[in-house]
Amino acid sequence: MSELTPNKPYDDMTKEEQTAHDAKEREREKAEQAALPYQWTQDLxxxxxxxxLPKGTKGKDVNVVMGKKKLKAQLKSSNEPILEGELFNDIISDESSWTIDDGTLNIELEKLSAHIASHQWWPHVLTHHPKIDTTKIVPENSKLEDLDGETRTMVEKMMFDNRQKAMGKPTSDELKKMEMLEKFKKAHPEMDFSNAKVS
Structure with missing residues (x-):
C-alpha cells in the first residue's frame, strides 16, 4: 500500500490512499470517542x-441539567460533574429527558434543528470533546433504502450538502437557486442580469 502523503487534499488521493486514510481516521475517531466518559448516538x-453510573445509583442520587445549549450530569455525592459543557447546538430542553436504566444514565436531547426543518448531524455532543466526521454518517439502525421516501430524500440531501460544504462547493439549495436563475435568464434574454447574485 502506498504511503500517505501528508496534507495531500483528499480529492487528489488515489482510491487506495483514500481507503487507507478513511480507515486511519475511523480508528482515530473510535479511540477518541472510547476515551469519553459516555457513549452517544444520534438520529435526525x-x-x-x-x-x-456506579452500581445501585438511583434517580434521586443524580443531578442532570439540560439547558438550551448546555448539559451537566453530576452525582450528588461527588464534587466533580461526570460531564459538563456547551452543547454543539441548541436543544429543546422541555422535550429532552433522562432516565436511569440498569446502572446507565440515558439522556435524550431533542435537537432544535429538527423542528425548524434544518436537520443536522452533530460532530460531537459537547464542544470541547473530539469531533466525528459527519460527512461519513449513514443513519443508525437503518439503511437508506429502509427509510420512507421523504426521510430518505432529506437524509440524502444532508449527506450531499455535508460533502459539498467539506469541499467548499455549493449546497443543493444554492445549486437549485443558480439553476433557477439560469433558466430565468434564458427565458428573459432582454433583461440585464450582470449584477444578479444568488444569496
Whole structure:
C-alpha cells in the first residue's frame, strides 16, 4: 500500500490512499470517542447520551441539567460533574429527558434543528470533546433504502450538502437557486442580469 502523503487534499488521493486514510481516521475517531466518559448516538431528531453510573445509583442520587445549549450530569455525592459543557447546538430542553436504566444514565436531547426543518448531524455532543466526521454518517439502525421516501430524500440531501460544504462547493439549495436563475435568464434574454447574485 502506498504511503500517505501528508496534507495531500483528499480529492487528489488515489482510491487506495483514500481507503487507507478513511480507515486511519475511523480508528482515530473510535479511540477518541472510547476515551469519553459516555457513549452517544444520534438520529435526525435526537442525540442519546449514555453514561455508566456506579452500581445501585438511583434517580434521586443524580443531578442532570439540560439547558438550551448546555448539559451537566453530576452525582450528588461527588464534587466533580461526570460531564459538563456547551452543547454543539441548541436543544429543546422541555422535550429532552433522562432516565436511569440498569446502572446507565440515558439522556435524550431533542435537537432544535429538527423542528425548524434544518436537520443536522452533530460532530460531537459537547464542544470541547473530539469531533466525528459527519460527512461519513449513514443513519443508525437503518439503511437508506429502509427509510420512507421523504426521510430518505432529506437524509440524502444532508449527506450531499455535508460533502459539498467539506469541499467548499455549493449546497443543493444554492445549486437549485443558480439553476433557477439560469433558466430565468434564458427565458428573459432582454433583461440585464450582470449584477444578479444568488444569496
Amino acid at each position: 431528531q435526537t442525540v442519546t447520551v449514555s453514561v455508566p
